[in-house]
Amino acid sequence: MKILAHSYVCPQAVLLNGKPVSDLKNEENPFKSAYQQLGVDYPKFYKMDVLSKMAFIGTELLLPYFPEGIDQENDLQLIFANSSASQNTDNLFVESYEKLKNPSPSLFVYTLPNIVTGELSIRHKWYGENCFYVEDSFNPGHFSEWAQMAFDKGNKSCLCGWVEAKTDGEQECFLFLLTNSENADNSIELELSTLIKQYRNE
Amino acid sequence: MHKPVYIQYLSLVSPLGNTVEQHLEAFKNGVSGIKLTEKAGFQDTSIPLAKREGNSSNRYDTLLREALEKARQKLSSKLFENMAVIVSSTKGNIDLLPGDTFASTKPIIHEFFPKTDVFIISNACVSGVIAINTAADYILAEKYQEIIVIGIDAVSEFVSFGFQSLFALSNEACRPFDKDRNGTTLGEGCGIVLVSEEKVSESAVLYKGGSSSNDANHISGPSRTGEGLVRSIEKTFKRSGFTASDIDFVSAHGTATVFNDEMESIAFGRTNLNQVPLNSMKGYFGHTLGAAGVLETIMSIISMEHNTLFPCIGYCETGTSVPLNIIQRMESKEINTILKTASGFGGGNASLILQKLP
Numbered sequence: 001m002k003i004l005a006h007s008y009v010c011p012q013a014v015l016l017n018g019k020p021v022s023d024l025k026n027e028e029n030p031f032k033s034a035y036q037q038l039g040v041d042y043p044k045f046y047k048m049d050v051l052s053k054m055a056f057i058g059t060e061l062l063l064p065y066f067p068e069g070i071d072q073e074n075d076l077q078l079i080f081a082n083s084s085a086s087q088n089t090d091n092l093f094v095e096s097y098e099k100l101k102n103p104s105p106s107l108f109v110y111t112l113p114n115i116v117t118g119e120l121s122i123r124h125k126w127y128g129e130n131c132f133y134v135e136d137s138f139n140p141g142h143f144s145e146w147a148q149m150a151f152d153k154g155n156k157s158c159l160c161g162w163v164e165a166k167t168d169g170e171q172e173c174f175l176f177l178l179t180n181s182e183n184a185d186n187s188i189e190l191e192l193s194t195l196i197k198q199y200r201n202e
Numbered sequence: 203m204h205k206p207v208y209i210q211y212l213s214l215v216s217p218l219g220n221t222v223e224q225h226l227e228a229f230k231n232g233v234s235g236i237k238l239t240e241k242a243g244f245q246d247t248s249i250p251l252a253k254r255e256g257n258s259s260n261r262y263d264t265l266l267r268e269a270l271e272k273a274r275q276k277l278s279s280k281l282f283e284n285m286a287v288i289v290s291s292t293k294g295n296i297d298l299l300p301g302d303t304f305a306s307t308k309p310i311i312h313e314f315f316p317k318t319d320v321f322i323i324s325n326a327c328v329s330g331v332i333a334i335n336t337a338a339d340y341i342l343a344e345k346y347q348e349i350i351v352i353g354i355d356a357v358s359e360f361v362s363f364g365f366q367s368l369f370a371l372s373n374e375a376c377r378p379f380d381k382d383r384n385g386t387t388l389g390e391g392c393g394i395v396l397v398s399e400e401k402v403s404e405s406a407v408l409y410k411g412g413s414s415s416n417d418a419n420h421i422s423g424p425s426r427t428g429e430g431l432v433r434s435i436e437k438t439f440k441r442s443g444f445t446a447s448d449i450d451f452v453s454a455h456g457t458a459t460v461f462n463d464e465m466e467s468i469a470f471g472r473t474n475l476n477q478v479p480l481n482s483m484k485g486y487f488g489h490t491l492g493a494a495g496v497l498e499t500i501m502s503i504i505s506m507e508h509n510t511l512f513p514c515i516g517y518c519e520t521g522t523s524v525p526l527n528i529i530q531r532m533e534s535k536e537i538n539t540i541l542k543t544a545s546g547f548g549g550g551n552a553s554l555i556l557q558k559l560p
Contacts, residue, residue, distance in 0.1 A: 112547055
């Protein structure tokens with residue numbers, strides 16, 4: 001297993017393979033600015049929830065690194081996780097019926113964490129396998145296990161993501177693209193824990 | 203598949219009862235758990251729901267503890283040193299908002315199975331089938347010897363109001379695949395199965411393979427062509443070595459919304475499953491979301507065990523562009539191999555195949 005590329009999106013910055021792509025510190029609407037800097041035309045972006053917006057931006061940056069010669073449409077598995085599920089949108093939806101007395105269907109459809117992988121699949125025409133886990137915290141060992149199991153059953157690459165949008169403001173999206181390289185060392189755990197610490201400035 | 207993987211039921215709790223035996227009786231007698239429920243909808247409207255008695259808060263925690271208690275009784279004589287738990291749920295305990303809705307899940311499981319590794323899968327209405335598939339992946343990877351899979355969701359105003367806002371609820375008990383279907387009915391329940399490398403109980407059947415897929419089409423509307431479901435079924439056939447002609451029974455998703463059931467009929471037509479006896483169990487359980495895949499897999503195992511096809515209650519007349527072989531009355535049939543499918547929000551689809559032990 002090998003990490004081909006990785007990206008990190010948070011309200012302060014966008015990074016690709018450890019290097020800054022966008023500085024968002026002075027932006028009033030950071031994810032909108034980051035999207036505009038991508039130079040892609042995908043108006044659906046504006047209606048997405050924060051989880052999907054971050055994952056959308058992070059994924060666009062990884063596109064040049066997708067391995068050639070694999071059936072990306074069918075053999076790419078998406079493996080995502082976070083600790084708060086769709087908490088941010090859940091609370092907005094509750095507000096829509098408790099305070100505004102009008103349950104919002106456009107919010108309700110984002111009250112599931114796996115909408116993120118749905119949005120990415122729509123954008124990139126990926127028909128492959130999906131799974132969304134809810135975990136206590138980012139766990140490199142678990143991602144490594146899940147990816148290995150995905151490869152064991154025939155998937156050729158995995159787009160993995162830790163994507164969090166809590167109501168109290170904690171927002172981040174760490175994405176990494178994996179391939180089942182036979183020659184490489186199969187343990188990516190150490191590399192992943194180093195990367196997320198660097199991205200979080202820990 | 204390199205080595206056998208077994209699956210057996212441990213616990214089943216829903217408005218139909220608290221034991222597998224009560225569910226078997228309910229299915230034999232065509233009993234539905236759905237009732238018109240006063241003041242359950244937005245602005246105190248009445249909506250049909252498959253809801254257990256009582257209006258307590260923390261319905262999820264109560265349901266989880268009840269089902270776990272029964273599962274642990276069945277396992278009490280065995281010592282599992284290398285076991286994990288996978289929970290499938292769309293919302294967890296919604297009463298924990300504005301905090302983490304899954305915060306209570308792991309502590310409750312640890313009350314019954316201390317220190318066990320717990321994974322939570324939240325992948326909309328396909329969570330249950332994906333959780334069973336993932337459990338089998340873990341067994342095949344030899345990471346664990348047994349995995350308890352828990353499918354659970356509780357009725358809440360949050361979800362009811364949401365489905366009402368989408369105009370996705372039926373005004374009567376839902377009618378899967380019927381001509382007059384006009385929406386789904388929400389339900390609640392908890393089903394627990396054990397996926398293992400060795401046969402653990404008499405109810406054991408073989409897990410033969412499974413997969414998931416995405417429609418890559420729309421986040422809340424089903425694909426018009428059934429493309430995602432077709433790809434999952436075909437992948438599951440390929441992984442299990444089975445074809446449509448091997449399948450004796452299909453436990454479909456069948457939410458009873460106009461577009462979902464139409465999509466499924468097209469997908470079953472495209473995969474040559476339109477002649478295979480098929481039901482949706484939403485007429486009994488309602489749509490139990492993250493629990494559905496596990497509840498319906500348990501009832502499929504019971505169908506195999508008793509060689510009995512259970513009717514798709516709510517269904518009367520063909521209502522899809524591809525006619526399906528919908529089971530209309532209880533009948534005896536040798537059932538060796540079953541296909542379970544699920545589809546849901548986020549464009550997800552999943553499927554798995556089970557086979558009776560030789």
